[in-house]
Amino acid sequence: MAPAAHAGPHDVDGFAMTSWEFREVRPGRADPFVVGASLGALHRALDGVPGLPWLTPATTQVTDALDVLEESGARPATEIAALRERHRAVLAELRGSAPVALLGDAHPGNLRRDDDGWFWVDLEETCTGPPEWDLAVAGGCDGVLAGYASVTGRVVDPASLGPFAAARDVEAAAWPAVMVLARPDTYAAAAQARIAQVLARVATGPGSAAAGRSSRPGPSRGSCS
Template identity: 35%
Template sequence: MISTSAAAAVAVSIAEEHGVRVRRPVVLQDSFNLRIHLRPAPIVARVPTVTALGRARPDEVLRRELEVVSYLHKSGAPVVPPSDLLPAGPHVRDGVVVSFWAYVAHDPDYRVTPEEAGRGLAGLHEAMRGFPGRLLYLGPVLEEPARLLELLDGEVEADVLARLREAHAGLAARLEGGPVQAVHGDAHPGNLLATPAGLLWNDFEECMAAPVGWDLACLLRTTRLDGRAALRAYGADPDDPCLPAFMAARALQGTLWMLVRALGIPSEAAAGRAALEAWLRDPSGVRR
């Protein structure tokens, strides 16, 4: 996996080639992806790091995200837009993929309420229904975990890997929940930024074609707020019988990504193991 310093150097180099002066790049986040504020420019560079391990074509993932968010921004939806100060990308150099986004000042301590999250997601889904592009049906839920399971072969106990594979194999037949449309893919309150312009949705890298039940399950499972209240604010029934299958799939997806992150970042091994043990206790995804 590429180091933080190497990824930052690539992002800065590409930005400067497009006339952006970067005096003091600041790492905003270094987890599954690297986000760097290219100070003093109001630009955030995003580089897939851990996520690049689990995706055959991370550039295609960023291209899809940029297309969806550009459409939403032009439609007036509340989203953090791609940067308009240089080509947003995706740029590929030496195996490193970079996209550029507008830097938006926000309050990281703001606590999104269930009502804000639910109503915000309802409005986002309404805006996303008009997206004219083609998105993979449940790609981040069905296709990406298959690749993650391959990476984990030999890294976890054989019997545990067999359980993970069996759970994944049974998902496709279970994940049915009404009409399909473009959805956010990772719709939890952590991806809502409290800005002077209001709450803005961020991080659409898992956007896909799916029933809205997928995003509702993401919101229902969050530990950041009362998910049941958020779904009621959305206008959905938190006891909808279609939701448990999505919750189980979300729990499996999250567990696999935590385990793969530990492969790329050894210091995260304990967190990965804790996620696995939680899933083994309750693969339904109901407990959080």
């Protein structure tokens, strides 16, 4: 989806807002091969974009979220400490191939379709980092990896995605926990379940999450099937 002619950002009643082209979305989800191919096309299109931060969904977005939770007293201190330790552990395990410009939140629910074809939305987490991050978030199954390779020529080992999926799990726990502060009825149950899931994996090691099982809770979710 492309920015509108006067994209902004605009200050509207204290909120920073941007404007984007409107596209009439058709129903349906892309199959895994199309997800991978579309992700590869996006990585190629973003090649050379300057000034993008390094892997923010896995790094500062998590630390910022945990800081907010700590300052608000919304979660027990022992739980936040455990999440911080888990976060440090999974980041220490990340090993990826040559970095690219990433979508950042490449779960299949963010790939939409109109009469002109498939397009990605929700670029608020765009950053630079190993493609394994986007591929893990996208599902990481054989179809996604095959589609990605068909466009980029990069053959990615599925086993390399485990640590990235584990890092995504931590982000996917921290994000709804913060959202509870604004919308408790919507996010409280999801936050509790995600945090419990992440902390249950502490004893099994940072790379124990199965790749492709980490979509943020919310209106759009998807994984390889």
